[in-house]
Amino acid sequence: MFSPAASDVWPAPLRPIAALGRLSIDIVLALGQFARFLIHALAFLVVPPFKLGRLIDRIHFIGYRSLTIVILTGAFTGMVLGLQIFLVLSRFGSEAYLGPAVALSLIRELGPVLCAVFVTGLAGSALTAEIGIMKITEQIDALQVMALNPFRYLVVPALVAGVITFPLMVSIFDVVGIFGGYLVGVELLGLSPGTYFGEMKTFVTWSDLMTGYWKALSFGIIVPWVCTYKGFYCGHGAAGVARATTQAVVLSSVLILVWDYFLGSVLP
Amino acid sequence: MIRVQGLHKRFGSQEVLRGIDLDVATGEIMVVIGRSGGGKSVLLKHMIGLLRPDSGAVLVDGTDITRLRGRALDRVRERYGVVFQGGALFDSMSVWENVAFPLREKSRRSPAEIRERVEEKLEQVGLTGMGDKNPAEISGGMRKRVAIARALVTEPEIVFFDEPTTGLDPILVNTIHHLIVDLHHKFRFTAVMVSHEIPEIFEVGDRVAMLHDGVIVEVGAPEAVRGSAKAVVQHFIRGEVEPVPADHTSRPVR
Numbered sequence: 001m002f003s004p005a006a007s008d009v010w011p012a013p014l015r016p017i018a019a020l021g022r023l024s025i026d027i028v029l030a031l032g033q034f035a036r037f038l039i040h041a042l043a044f045l046v047v048p049p050f051k052l053g054r055l056i057d058r059i060h061f062i063g064y065r066s067l068t069i070v071i072l073t074g075a076f077t078g079m080v081l082g083l084q085i086f087l088v089l090s091r092f093g094s095e096a097y098l099g100p101a102v103a104l105s106l107i108r109e110l111g112p113v114l115c116a117v118f119v120t121g122l123a124g125s126a127l128t129a130e131i132g133i134m135k136i137t138e139q140i141d142a143l144q145v146m147a148l149n150p151f152r153y154l155v156v157p158a159l160v161a162g163v164i165t166f167p168l169m170v171s172i173f174d175v176v177g178i179f180g181g182y183l184v185g186v187e188l189l190g191l192s193p194g195t196y197f198g199e200m201k202t203f204v205t206w207s208d209l210m211t212g213y214w215k216a217l218s219f220g221i222i223v224p225w226v227c228t229y230k231g232f233y234c235g236h237g238a239a240g241v242a243r244a245t246t247q248a249v250v251l252s253s254v255l256i257l258v259w260d261y262f263l264g265s266v267l268p
Numbered sequence: 269m270i271r272v273q274g275l276h277k278r279f280g281s282q283e284v285l286r287g288i289d290l291d292v293a294t295g296e297i298m299v300v301i302g303r304s305g306g307g308k309s310v311l312l313k314h315m316i317g318l319l320r321p322d323s324g325a326v327l328v329d330g331t332d333i334t335r336l337r338g339r340a341l342d343r344v345r346e347r348y349g350v351v352f353q354g355g356a357l358f359d360s361m362s363v364w365e366n367v368a369f370p371l372r373e374k375s376r377r378s379p380a381e382i383r384e385r386v387e388e389k390l391e392q393v394g395l396t397g398m399g400d401k402n403p404a405e406i407s408g409g410m411r412k413r414v415a416i417a418r419a420l421v422t423e424p425e426i427v428f429f430d431e432p433t434t435g436l437d438p439i440l441v442n443t444i445h446h447l448i449v450d451l452h453h454k455f456r457f458t459a460v461m462v463s464h465e466i467p468e469i470f471e472v473g474d475r476v477a478m479l480h481d482g483v484i485v486e487v488g489a490p491e492a493v494r495g496s497a498k499a500v501v502q503h504f505i506r507g508e509v510e511p512v513p514a515d516h517t518s519r520p521v522r
Binding site: 133134137138139141142144145146147148 | 313316317318342343345346348350352353354356357358359369370373374
C-alpha cells in the first residue's frame with residue numbers, strides 16, 4: 001500500500017521534504033497531546049469525587065520533601081547575591097542599596113526560577129519516575145480496569161499540590177535568601193541592619209511581590225504538568241522511564257525560563 | 269456472555285489480530301493458549317477495554333464495549349476483576365491496602381465491612397497475616413495471590429487472568445491453578461485466562477482456545493483441543509519447533 005509514512009516510497013530528492021513534513025506533524029501532534037493532557041486534568045478539578053488523601057500525600061511529596069533543598073539553596077543564593085552585589089555597589093559608593101537589590105533580585109526573578117528548577121530536579125523527576133514505573137508495571141492499567149480514572153489519582157493531586165506548594169516554597173526561598181544576604185552584607189561586610197531592611201521597605205513594592213507570586217503559581221502548574229505528562233507517556237522498560245525522567249527535567253527547566261521571560265515582560 | 273467478533277488490530281506494519289472470533293459462556297473458564305508474542309495479551313486488553321480495535325467488536329452481554337467511553341465503559345468494568353501478568357500491585361501500598369483499595373474507592377461499605385472482606389480474601393488465597401507486608405517484600409507467588417485477592421475482592425462477575433503463573437516454579441503453578449479453580453467453584457465467575465502452561469492448563473479450563481498468527485485456530489473442550497488434528501496445535505502442545513517452510517530451505521545457494 002502507498003503510505004507517506006514509509007520513507008522509501010518517496011523519490012530520493014523528495015525524502016528530506018517528506019521527513020520535514022513528518023517531523024512537523026509529529027511536533028504538532030505532540031503539542032496537541034500535551035495541551036489535551038492538561039485540559040483533561042483540569043476537567044477533573046471540578047468533577048467530584050476529590051481525592052483529599054492523595055492531595056495531602058502529593059503536598060508532602062512535592063513540598064515538604066523539597067524544603068531542605070529550598071532552604072539550603074535559598075540561603076546560599078542570598079549569600080552569593082549579598083557578596084556580589086555588595087562588591088559592585090561599593091564601586092559606586094551605593095552599598096546602602098544592597099537590601100533592595102538582593103530582595104528585588106530574589107522576589108522578582110531568582111526566587112521563583114531557581115526554586116522551581118531545584119524542585120523540578122528533586123520532586124519533578126521523582127514524579128515522572130514514579131508514574132513511569134506505574135505505567136510499565138501496568139499499575140495505571142490496573143486503576144483503569146478498576147473503573148478509577150488515573151488522572152484523578154495521579155495528575156490532578158500533583159497539579160493542585162504544585163499550585164499550593166510552589167508559592168509557599170518560593171516565599172521560604174525568598175525569606176531565607178534575604179537573610180543570607182543579610183548575613184554577608186551586615187554581619188560580614190559591616191553594613192548597618194537598619195539600612196539593609198529600611199531601604200528594602202522603601203523599594204520593594206506590592207507589585208514586585210505579585211510578580212514573584214504569579215511566576216511561582218505558574219511554575220507550580222508547569223512542573224507537575226510536564227512531569228506527570230512525561231511519566232504517563234514514557235516508553236518501554238527502565239530505559240523508557242530513564243529517558244522520560246531526563247526529558248521531564250529538561251523540558252520543565254526550559255519552559256520555566258521561557259515562561260519566566262514572558263511573564264517578566266508582561267507583568268509590571 | 270462475552271462475544272468477540274472479527275477483531276482486527278495492527279501496530280504499525282504488524283497485524284497482531286487478524287479477525288478473532290470467540291465466545292465465552294457465562295460461568296465458564298475459557299483458557300486462551302498460544303505462543304509468546306502471538307497476540308494473547310493484546311486480545312485480553314481489547315476484552316477489558318484498554319485497547320481499541322481497528323475493526324470488530326467485543327460484546328459483553330450484548331453491549332459492544334469497543335464503542336464505550338468514560339462512565340459507560342466504567343460501568344462494564346465495575347463487573348470485572350483483572351489479574352495482570354506482573355500482578356500490577358500498587359507498590360506504595362501494603363498488601364492489605366492493595367486488596368482493600370477497590371472496595372475503599374468503589375463501594376459504600378463501612379471500614380469494618382471492608383476489613384472483614386479483605387481478611388476473608390487474604391485467607392482464601394492463603395495469605396492470612398501477610399497484610400502488613402509491602403509488595404516488594406514478598407515472593408513472586410505471593411504477589412500473584414495478592415493480585416488474585418485484589419481482583420476478586422469486589423466479587424466480580426467476570427475475571428481476566430493474564431498469564432497468572434508466568435515465572436513461577438511448577439509447584440507454585442499448580443498451587444495458583446488450584447486456587448483459581450477453587451475460587452471459581454465458590455464464586456462461579458466467568459473467567460478468561462491467557463496462559464501457556466502446557467499441559468497443566470488443560471486441567472483448569474472448561475474450554476481452551478488456541479491463538480496462532482492472529483486468529484483462533486482451534487477452540488473446544490480441553491480433550492478436543494488436545495486431540496486436534498491441526499499440526500500447529502500439536503506442535504504447540506508438544507513444544508516442538510515448527511518446520512521451516514519449504515521455500516526458505518530450498519533457496520539456491522550462490
